[in-house]
Amino acid sequence: MPLRFIGTTSDAGDCPTLYEIEASGDILVQGERVTDPEHLARLRDVKPSETFVIVPRDLLTRFAPLHEPADLVPFAEIAHLFRSFKHTAWRLETRRSYASDRNSPKWQRWQAGEDIVAEPFDDWRTNVAEQTAQGKRFERVRLVDDPPTDGQRFLLASGLGNVAAGEDIRNLTRASAERYGLPDWDFWLFDSRTLVRFVFDEDDTTLGVIVSEDPAEVLAACQARDRAWHHATRTAEFARQVRSTV
Numbered sequence: 001m002p003l004r005f006i007g008t009t010s011d012a013g014d015c016p017t018l019y020e021i022e023a024s025g026d027i028l029v030q031g032e033r034v035t036d037p038e039h040l041a042r043l044r045d046v047k048p049s050e051t052f053v054i055v056p057r058d059l060l061t062r063f064a065p066l067h068e069p070a071d072l073v074p075f076a077e078i079a080h081l082f083r084s085f086k087h088t089a090w091r092l093e094t095r096r097s098y099a100s101d102r103n104s105p106k107w108q109r110w111q112a113g114e115d116i117v118a119e120p121f122d123d124w125r126t127n128v129a130e131q132t133a134q135g136k137r138f139e140r141v142r143l144v145d146d147p148p149t150d151g152q153r154f155l156l157a158s159g160l161g162n163v164a165a166g167e168d169i170r171n172l173t174r175a176s177a178e179r180y181g182l183p184d185w186d187f188w189l190f191d192s193r194t195l196v197r198f199v200f201d202e203d204d205t206t207l208g209v210i211v212s213e214d215p216a217e218v219l220a221a222c223q224a225r226d227r228a229w230h231h232a233t234r235t236a237e238f239a240r241q242v243r244s245t246v
Contacts (some may be wrong), residue, residue: 097151132166
């Protein structure tokens with residue numbers, strides 16, 4: 001069953017860490033195994049298959065979800081949030097490619113060498129322009145491999161058009177994201193209050209989203225946003241860096 005990284009209070013990749021077992025919603029804890037004989041002797045009803053790890057209180061306080069996992073819903077059910085949010089809509093993109101990109105006519109035009117930046121605004125860019133004109137902010141950080149995948153190079157090219165519409169899109173290498181302990185899953189965060197987490201299949205197709213206002217989950221997403229935003233590079237500059245290494 002796939003594991004979703006929730007959060008960690010460790011430095012330099014050391015445990016402890018919390019994960020969610022996505023199929024069941026159960027929580028998996030990574031930590032130091034309990035070896036103190038006195039503690040082990042006082043444990044009750046221990047099964048042969050069980051083991052025990054030490055969990056710092058701070059890890060649970062900061063990251064342990066407070067509610068049962070929400071149901072998967074179609075992306076269309078949250079589409080209204082892109083107009084109704086009050087201040088900020090922030091996205092973390094972690095995948096190496098997206099089926100929705102590869103299946104789009106724009107992908108074909110990009111592969112043919114056409115300029116996809118100067119195309120007329122579509123519905124997405126039109127809405128971005130309308131919302132940012134009201135003082136709202138659309139922001140993203142996209143993780144990029146070294147070297148970038150075709151999917152990531154496509155987003156670097158098409159993202160310039162989104163920037164022209166009013167989005168602030170920045171990029172961060174995957175190695176840096178791992179070093180800073182960022183999540184390895186995609187989400188939107190609206191007004192630092194509503195978390196919308198994407199669920200994909202193995203072909204990068206969106207199966208749906210999970211919406212949460214769980215305080216611990218939202219706080220973890222806000223912390224990830226702040227770390228990513230601090231270190232990420234604006235799209236135009238990042239694209240120039242990529243071109244210079246090709």
